[in-house]
Amino acid sequence: TVADNVTGGSSTLTLTGTGVTAAGVTLSSSAVTFPSTDVNSVSAAIPVTLTNNGSGALTIVSILVNGTNASNFSQTNTCGTVVAAGASCVINATFAPTATGARSASITVTDNASPATQTITLAGTGVTPTISLAPTSLAFGNQAQGLTSAPLSSVLTNTGTGPLIITAITVGGTNSTDFTQSSTCPISPATLAVGSTCTITATFTPTAQGVRNASITIADNVTSGNPSLPLSGTGTTPASVSLSPTSLSFPATDVNSLSAPLPVTLTNTGNGTLTITSVTLTGLNATNYSQTNTCGTSVAAGASCVINVTFAPTVTGTRTASLTITDNASPATQTVALTGSAVTPTITMSPTSIVFPNTTDGTTSAPLSTTLTNTGTGPLIITSIVLGGTNAADFSQVNTCPISPNTLPVNGTCSITATFTPTAMSSRSATITINSNALGTAKTVALSGTGIAFTVSYTPSSWAFPSTIVGVSSTSKTITLKNLGSINLNITGVQITGANPGDFSQTNTCGTTVLPNASCTFSVVFTPQGTGPRSAALSVTDNGDGSPQAVALTGTGTQPLVSVSPSSLVYTTQQYNTASKTQKVTVTNNGTAALTITAIGFTGTNATDFTDTTTCPISTGMLAVGSSCTVTVTFTPKGMGPRSANLSITDNAPASPQVAALTGTGTFAKLTPTTLAFTAITVGRSSGAKTVTFTNVGNASLTMNGISLTGANPGDFTQTNTCGTSVAPGGTCTVTVTFKPTALGARAANLYFDDSDGAGPQTVTLTGTGI
Numbered sequence: 001t002v003a004d005n006v007t008g009g010s011s012t013l014t015l016t017g018t019g020v021t022a023a024g025v026t027l028s029s030s031a032v033t034f035p036s037t038d039v040n041s042v043s044a045a046i047p048v049t050l051t052n053n054g055s056g057a058l059t060i061v062s063i064l065v066n067g068t069n070a071s072n073f074s075q076t077n078t079c080g081t082v083v084a085a086g087a088s089c090v091i092n093a094t095f096a097p098t099a100t101g102a103r104s105a106s107i108t109v110t111d112n113a114s115p116a117t118q119t120i121t122l123a124g125t126g127v128t129p130t131i132s133l134a135p136t137s138l139a140f141g142n143q144a145q146g147l148t149s150a151p152l153s154s155v156l157t158n159t160g161t162g163p164l165i166i167t168a169i170t171v172g173g174t175n176s177t178d179f180t181q182s183s184t185c186p187i188s189p190a191t192l193a194v195g196s197t198c199t200i201t202a203t204f205t206p207t208a209q210g211v212r213n214a215s216i217t218i219a220d221n222v223t224s225g226n227p228s229l230p231l232s233g234t235g236t237t238p239a240s241v242s243l244s245p246t247s248l249s250f251p252a253t254d255v256n257s258l259s260a261p262l263p264v265t266l267t268n269t270g271n272g273t274l275t276i277t278s279v280t281l282t283g284l285n286a287t288n289y290s291q292t293n294t295c296g297t298s299v300a301a302g303a304s305c306v307i308n309v310t311f312a313p314t315v316t317g318t319r320t321a322s323l324t325i326t327d328n329a330s331p332a333t334q335t336v337a338l339t340g341s342a343v344t345p346t347i348t349m350s351p352t353s354i355v356f357p358n359t360t361d362g363t364t365s366a367p368l369s370t371t372l373t374n375t376g377t378g379p380l381i382i383t384s385i386v387l388g389g390t391n392a393a394d395f396s397q398v399n400t401c402p403i404s405p406n407t408l409p410v411n412g413t414c415s416i417t418a419t420f421t422p423t424a425m426s427s428r429s430a431t432i433t434i435n436s437n438a439l440g441t442a443k444t445v446a447l448s449g450t451g452i453a454f455t456v457s458y459t460p461s462s463w464a465f466p467s468t469i470v471g472v473s474s475t476s477k478t479i480t481l482k483n484l485g486s487i488n489l490n491i492t493g494v495q496i497t498g499a500n501p502g503d504f505s506q507t508n509t510c511g512t513t514v515l516p517n518a519s520c521t522f523s524v525v526f527t528p529q530g531t532g533p534r535s536a537a538l539s540v541t542d543n544g545d546g547s548p549q550a551v552a553l554t555g556t557g558t559q560p561l562v563s564v565s566p567s568s569l570v571y572t573t574q575q576y577n578t579a580s581k582t583q584k585v586t587v588t589n590n591g592t593a594a595l596t597i598t599a600i601g602f603t604g605t606n607a608t609d610f611t612d613t614t615t616c617p618i619s620t621g622m623l624a625v626g627s628s629c630t631v632t633v634t635f636t637p638k639g640m641g642p643r644s645a646n647l648s649i650t651d652n653a654p655a656s657p658q659v660a661a662l663t664g665t666g667t668f669a670k671l672t673p674t675t676l677a678f679t680a681i682t683v684g685r686s687s688g689a690k691t692v693t694f695t696n697v698g699n700a701s702l703t704m705n706g707i708s709l710t711g712a713n714p715g716d717f718t719q720t721n722t723c724g725t726s727v728a729p730g731g732t733c734t735v736t737v738t739f740k741p742t743a744l745g746a747r748a749a750n751l752y753f754d755d756s757d758g759a760g761p762q763t764v765t766l767t768g769t770g771i
Contacts, residue, residue: 023085024054025113027120034095034124038162038221043095048120050079050109051088058083059112063091065122067105072097073122075107097126100161127162128223129194137230140204142275144238144328149204150277154229155197156185156218163191165221169200171231173214178206179231181216206235239301240270241329243336248323250311250340254378254437261308264323264336266295274299275328279307281338283321288313289338291323313342316377343378345408347434347443356420356449358487360545363454365420370445372401372414372434379407381437385416389430394422395447397432422451454485456544458551465526465555469593469652474526479538479551481510482519489514491542494522497550498536503528504553506538528557531592558593560625562653564660569647571635571664573759576698580635585647585660587616587629594622596652600631602662604645609637610662612647637666640698641758667759668698668729676751678739678768687739692751692764694735696727703756707735709766711749716741717766719751727755741770 028049037043052058060081065073072095079089097103107120138152158164167188171179185198192198206212216229244265253259268274275298281289288311295305313319323336350371359365374380381404387397401414408414422428432445459480468474483489491512496504503526510520528534534557537550565586574580589595597618602610616629623629637643647660672693681687696702704723708714716739723733741747751764 023052023056023058023083023111023113025058025109025111025118026051026053027118029120030118031121031123032093034122036125036127036162037095037097039097039100039126039128039223041096041221043124045076045092045094048091048093048107049088050077050083050091050118052083052085052113054113055085057085061110061112061116063107063109065105065107067122069103070105072103072124072126073105073107079109091120093120093122095122095124097124100126100128127194128160129158129162129164129192129221130160130224131164131218131220131222131227132157132159133200133227133229137232138202140231140233142234142236142328143204143206144272144330144332145206145209145235147205147238147328147330147332149233149328149332150326151201151203153199153201155199156183156192157197158192158194160222161194163193165189165191166218168217168219170217170219171202171214172217173231175207175212176214178212178233178235179204179214179216185218200229202229202231204231204233206233209235209237236328237272238270239268239272239274239299239327239329241274241325241327241334242267242269243325243334245336247337247339248309250338252341252343252378253311253313255313255316255342255344255439257312257437259311259340261292261310264307264309265304266293266299266307266325266334267304268299268301268329270329271301272328273301277326277328278324280324280326281321282324282335283338285313285319286321288319288340288342289321289323307336309336309338311338311340313340316342316344318342344376345374345378345380345410345436345438346376347380347436347438348373348375349443349445353446353448354418356447358450358452359420359422360454360485360543360547361422361425361451363421363543363545363547365449365543367417367419369415369417372399372408372416372443374408374410374412376438377410379409380412381405381407383435383437384433386433386435387430388433389447391423391428392430394424394428394449394451395420395430401434416445418447420447420449422449425451425453452486454487454489454544456489456540456542456546456549457482457484458538458549460551462552463524463554465553467556467558467593468526468528470528470531470557470559470654472527472652474555476523476525479522479524480519481514481522481540483514483516483544485544486516488516489542489544491540493539493541493548495539495541496536496553497539498553500529500534501536503530503534503555503557504536504538510540522551524553526553526555528555531557531559559591560589560593560595560623560651560653561591562595562649562651562656562658563588563590564647564649564658566660568661568663569633571662573665573667574635574637575670576637576640576666576668578636578697580664582632582634585631585633587623587631587649587658589623589625589627589653591653592625593652594624596622597649598652599648599650599657601648601650602645603648603659604662606638606643607645609639609643609664609666610635610645610647616649631660633662635662635664637664639758640666640668665759667757667762668696668700668702669753669755669757669760669762670695670697671753671762671764673764675765675767676737678766680769680771681739681741683741683744683770685740687768689736689738692735692737693732694721694723694727694753694762695732696729698757699729701729702727704733705754705756708752708754709749710752710763711766713742713747714749716743716747716768716770717749717751735764737764737766739766739768741768744770 077091293307399416541548649658721735753762
């Protein structure tokens with residue numbers, strides 16, 4: 001109803017309609033922030049989803065961009081004018097900054113929802129890259145025509161606020177073909193981040209003499225245009241290089257040692273000055289070589305300089321490298337091949353340590369050795385081999401190793417021999433150190449051993465033998481050795497020593513080793529070689545304390561001395577096979593020991609002609625010192641003529657057997673009677689006859705050469721006989737004798753038988769008295 005001043009009263013307008021549920025709007029994001037975006041470029045679109053979550057249709061009145069920098073943002077959408085209940089549409093926003101810095105705006109959606117406007121805030125930053133070059137130009141200076149210079153570089157930095165997009169880097173300008181470039185710069189689609197750098201490197205190879213120019217252009221997204229890097233240089237007449245020699249071969253050199261220098265002569269054989277950029281060592285093992293030179297930075301035309309190269313290998317084997325000279329000659333680099341053989345001696349010890357067996361304090365062990373081998377690839381120089389360590393004084397060493405300046409060749413060996421002489425009863429140790437040119441620390445050999453007390457007992461500790469005849473062996477006496485130590489007793493020698501070692505002998509059960517707490521025995525025999533007190537010692541050499549140990553041995557040598565009296569027996573002529581009167585020999589022991597007589601007999605030519613009886617003890621007894629006995633000898637000739645033999649007494653005295661010479665004569669002729677005594681008779685008258693019988697008692701015929709009268713008065717006697725020329729064995733003949741004195745007084749003669757009897761001639765004494 002409208003109340004007004006219209007005549008006729010108020011006016012009425014009838015209104016009709018239908019009530020429905022209102023539309024509702026939700027946005028997937030109420031704010032959009034764009035990444036930094038280059039000025040004058042368009043960002044990627046960022047979507048925002050609008051959803052009608054009501055039950056009625058959403059009527060879109062407008063979707064507009066507004067705000068401070070609305071012109072830097074834009075939107076497109078799929079919403080149209082109506083969005084059905086439950087449906088969605090997409091609003092795509094983009095950012096296209098027109099200036100650097102933070103930029104902001106809003107998207108406003110006007111519709112029939114409640115509230116009737118919805119806002120999406122927009123934010124982004126406009127950025128722009130900026131290039132800085134350092135240096136800003138590259139001047140190569142003089143460079144020999146046709147030769148490539150050393151490279152020069154410029155560092156490109158993105159000093160802007162946005163990523164730098166480089167699409168190309170090119171060389172251009174008047175003499176662009178004289179220059180080349182390379183770079184580490186990223187090319188689109190890659191970018192160079194704010195504050196990052198890359199390097200552009202150029203070289204100059206003049207194609208003609210004189211000043212040469214070009215530039216490097218960087219095509220990018222910098223708003224101020226594409227920057228450039230000016231290039232300049234001057235082409236010159238080239239120098240020429242000669243190297244002598246062109247390769248160096250070093251002799252085998254020890255690792256970590258320095259060879260003698262080898263020279264390389266560099267000569268500028270060109271017409272221009274040689275500018276030397278660098279003299280370097282390159283290649284696989286460049287660090288194993290070093291160089292010094294007299295070249296400086298330039299070498300005049302026709303001049304020379306010397307480069308001295310040394311080899312200092314760090315590992316074994318063949319080591320190679322190159323000496324590289326970079327200059328303005330053509331070509332711009334010259335190389336000298338370097339080779340060398342790196343060797344190293346290596347010490348191998350076998351064994352690596354020496355452990356001595358337990359050794360008696362104060363005695364020296366058996367020597368033990370270790371072998372040193374040069375297992376490396378170069379000669380081993382040994383400067384010293386020394387003993388050190390805690391108990392060095394307890395050990396000693398000798399060796400066959402060559403000492404510097406002598407060397408041990410590869411695979412050569414030498415030996416180090418040590419002995420252990422402990423000065424205390426405890427564990428002892430030391431070290432042998434070999435100082436040499438082998439790599440690493442000095443080689444060592446550990447020495448160890450234990451000094452111990454080592455007692456050896458002998459029971460009895462001395463032995464006195466009873467008096468024993470010289471040359472006669474006593475009964476054996478036993479001496480017991482006992483090892484009281486805790487290790488094996490090693491016996492290296494057993495001998496008899498002292499004043500009279502030849503008077504004693506020994507056998508033993510000891511062998512070379514006696515175990516701890518075990519025993520063995522020595523059997524000692526005394527055989528004196530002279531009279532009187534005799535002494536020696538049983539000496540045992542071993543690894544025990546007090547070696548050699550000695551057991552005193554004593555004894556007295558005694559000697560029976562024999563006298564035989566008389567020293568010979570002479571028998572008168574004795575008829576064949578008839579016993580003579582006995583004669584005696586006295587045997588007396590004048591010595592200091594009892595005399596043992598083992599036999600009494602006869603020796604010699606006619607030993608069977610003699611027999612004996614004796615009071616001497618034989619075999620079963622002994623003749624005491626100072627005592628005597630007798631041997632009674634009878635001569636019974638077994639033939640005619642001189643007979644001889646020796647009485648032989650075998651005993652234990654010196655010069656046994658004792659001998660007494662025996663002599664006698666045997667006869668076959670027997671005269672009966674052996675004297676004729678005539679009664680007194682008147683001178684001139686003949687006596688009655690008397691008869692003498694001649695008997696051959698032997699076993700062979702006797703030749704009768706004649707029977708005659710001899711003596712003082714042979715003319716006073718006469719004889720006749722029946723003997724003829726021979727008398728057979730057992731035969732007889734008779735001789736008849738008469739006496740006719742030729743003067744007063746006693747008259748005498750001999751009846752003389754001349755025959756073949758060895759005892760002849762035989763005589764019969766004739767006597768009578770003339771009255």
